[in-house]
Amino acid sequence: MASDAQEQTLTDGFNLVLDALQLNGIENIYGVPGIPITDLGRMAQARGMRVFAFRHEQNAGYAASIAGYLTQKPGVCLTVSAPGFLNGLNALAHATTNCFPMILISGSSEREVVDLQQGDYEEMDQLAVAKSVAKAAYRVLHAQDIGVGVARAIRAACSGRPGGVYLDLPAKLFAQTMDAAAGKKSLIKVVDPAPRHIPAPEAISRALDVLKAAKKPLIILGKGAAYAQADADIRTFVEKTGAPYIAMSMAKGLLPDTHPQYAGAARSLVLKDADVVMLVGARLNWLLSHGKGKTWGAPGTQKFIHVDIDPKEMDSNVEIAAPVVADIASTMSALLKSMGEAWPKAASEWTSAVRAKSEDNIAKMAPRLQNNNVPMDYQGALGALRRIIAAHPDTILVNEGANTLDFARSIIDIFQPRKRLDVGTWGVMGIGLGYSVAAAVETGKPVLAVVGDSAFGFSGMEMETVCRYKLPVCVVVFNNNGIYRGTDTNPGGEEPAWTTFVKGSRYELLAEAFGGVAVCATSPDDLSRAVTEALASGKPTLINAIIDEKAGTESGRIGNLNPQSALAKKK
Numbered sequence: 001m002a003s004d005a006q007e008q009t010l011t012d013g014f015n016l017v018l019d020a021l022q023l024n025g026i027e028n029i030y031g032v033p034g035i036p037i038t039d040l041g042r043m044a045q046a047r048g049m050r051v052f053a054f055r056h057e058q059n060a061g062y063a064a065s066i067a068g069y070l071t072q073k074p075g076v077c078l079t080v081s082a083p084g085f086l087n088g089l090n091a092l093a094h095a096t097t098n099c100f101p102m103i104l105i106s107g108s109s110e111r112e113v114v115d116l117q118q119g120d121y122e123e124m125d126q127l128a129v130a131k132s133v134a135k136a137a138y139r140v141l142h143a144q145d146i147g148v149g150v151a152r153a154i155r156a157a158c159s160g161r162p163g164g165v166y167l168d169l170p171a172k173l174f175a176q177t178m179d180a181a182a183g184k185k186s187l188i189k190v191v192d193p194a195p196r197h198i199p200a201p202e203a204i205s206r207a208l209d210v211l212k213a214a215k216k217p218l219i220i221l222g223k224g225a226a227y228a229q230a231d232a233d234i235r236t237f238v239e240k241t242g243a244p245y246i247a248m249s250m251a252k253g254l255l256p257d258t259h260p261q262y263a264g265a266a267r268s269l270v271l272k273d274a275d276v277v278m279l280v281g282a283r284l285n286w287l288l289s290h291g292k293g294k295t296w297g298a299p300g301t302q303k304f305i306h307v308d309i310d311p312k313e314m315d316s317n318v319e320i321a322a323p324v325v326a327d328i329a330s331t332m333s334a335l336l337k338s339m340g341e342a343w344p345k346a347a348s349e350w351t352s353a354v355r356a357k358s359e360d361n362i363a364k365m366a367p368r369l370q371n372n373n374v375p376m377d378y379q380g381a382l383g384a385l386r387r388i389i390a391a392h393p394d395t396i397l398v399n400e401g402a403n404t405l406d407f408a409r410s411i412i413d414i415f416q417p418r419k420r421l422d423v424g425t426w427g428v429m430g431i432g433l434g435y436s437v438a439a440a441v442e443t444g445k446p447v448l449a450v451v452g453d454s455a456f457g458f459s460g461m462e463m464e465t466v467c468r469y470k471l472p473v474c475v476v477v478f479n480n481n482g483i484y485r486g487t488d489t490n491p492g493g494e495e496p497a498w499t500t501f502v503k504g505s506r507y508e509l510l511a512e513a514f515g516g517v518a519v520c521a522t523s524p525d526d527l528s529r530a531v532t533e534a535l536a537s538g539k540p541t542l543i544n545a546i547i548d549e550k551a552g553t554e555s556g557r558i559g560n561l562n563p564q565s566a567l568a569k570k571k
């Protein structure tokens, strides 16, 4: 047996992992316990770290991913081996795809047994599986390498284009011991985890030349711009150009959506008619129709300026006349410096035409947002929520669904940066409750989650998590009895159509089950009252909002992506 003196000088894998995280300012962990990581969570809690246990790793992973987006520090998700790891992997892929810094730490089984495929408990070569969806993936086999492993994971997650990193920690590692002083020395505090990428002066002057020559400039802000936290400079830059701008969904609120230059309500017009388009932290992917086709102007009539930290993004879909490969914060300050005091504002012919179109669309929409119809339509229900967000602009809106997503995006104005969190690049259902938990934890702000009834089903059990941690989260389920609509019938028999759910489902009872506030809202007035109360009380609340089951459309605003709409066009 070791003497007391000897024991005091030893440390172990458990402690070194936690030491390494804390040394780098990571104090929150999202996960699900089990072999071999249960004690890691217990020890983290004993140190005063915050460990949020979920009911499913996918939701813990989404929480970690959005924690990374909101804080610029990697969000950490902790899972058990094989099945837990795989449940978390979806979120890791999501983080990589959306450029959010995240680390998925999974316990794993014994290397010797796994590699010989001898059937270990939860046997899987997790590192190999993770590699294809992670920005980087590492495995640590020795206690003395934990510091390096964690440091590399942090640097990989945060630097350049952020993304999801996998860190594989085999069970044996946690129990390894080593001299405590040597262990301490082996840890690394990552210096400057996201080094600035300063734009080249010629890239800045090229971009400004293109911008200056524009007759009809347009700025598109994406979630990379929101992530960059260069809010004041972005606003100053946009205002200095006088150009119309649109915000991709999670960039809404970088400048308030009520800003006179905001052209969200003239989206089609500006994408088609602009002669110079400046992308800031937004990719020309499917969400922007790849920068070509009928959404855009005729080929060759539009020039692109693209600010992005990843050089591979340039020319990925169309020619980029002025690439600025750099970080957005450095780019904005360089642009502002070079623009000087007397930068010409965008021509008023263009800005007035855009403004007129926006005002026209906004005026057309306005009366529908006032309706108090029962059953509710999307406009009536979201009109009520729009007024609440306008009155409480620091509320974080989490939004998923199809119609519930698409209507909310255009109806609910956002007033502050990083206050709208949604399905992101993959249009994924299931982010709702995970995002809500992390948004509340990381920011301390109230959260309003507006989710379709299908979307809610992917993470609904986390209502227990919300109630357990007593988080100020109000979930509104837009209950239209199904995916897109509740009216489908099965063309081939008696069983329910595969897009429909039990009619009249009582989603609110899930809150009641866990001691939260449960409300069924049948009118916009009801909904308004219930949400106002929830935000005022900060109590976990679930509101079942009854939406007309006929009100939605197939796939919301992206029905054109269904193969049958291509078939219909051919016929």
Ligand code: OXT
Residues within 6 Å of the ligand: 249, 264, 265, 266, 267, 268, 269, 286, 287, 288, 361, 362, 365, 400, 401, 402, 403, 404, 405, 406, 409, 410, 411, 423, 424, 426, 427, 428, 429, 430, 451, 452, 453, 454, 455, 456, 478, 480, 482, 483, 484, 485, 552, 555, 556, 557, 558
């Ligand atoms: O300019 P024009 O005239 O074009 O008009 C535009 C704006 O100018 C105008 N506008 C305004 N007018 C007035 N006032 C204001 N303030 C204003 N603002 C804007 O409005 C229009 C539209 O503007 P918008 O929205 O900016 O522009 P547009 O053209 O829509 O933009 C294009 C896009 C592509 C950028 C945009 O549409 C977009 O961001 N779309 C994202 C779509 C998306 O990601 N959808 C989610 C996926 S759908 C599907 O896959 C679903 N699934 C399958 C599934 C998924 N996804 N995941 C997993 C893990 N498994 C399965 C499922 C299961 S959805 C789904 C469930 C759905 O059912 P639910 O019950 O949850 O939801 P319900 O549908 O409600 O029942």
Ligand code: ADP
Residues within 6 Å of the ligand: 097, 098, 099, 161, 162, 221, 222, 223, 224, 225, 227, 228, 248, 249, 250, 251, 280, 281, 282, 283, 284, 285, 287, 307, 308, 309, 310, 313, 326, 327, 328, 329, 424, 425
């Ligand atoms: P959206 O969906 O809002 O259009 P995307 O996720 O497509 O946004 O694009 C975000 C882009 O922002 C990515 O290409 C990413 O490389 C870039 N990005 C993220 N952070 C920064 C940063 N700090 N500086 C520059 N570019 C960034």
Ligand code: MG
Residues within 6 Å of the ligand: 452, 453, 454, 478, 479, 480, 481, 482, 483, 484, 485
């Ligand atoms: Mg629905």
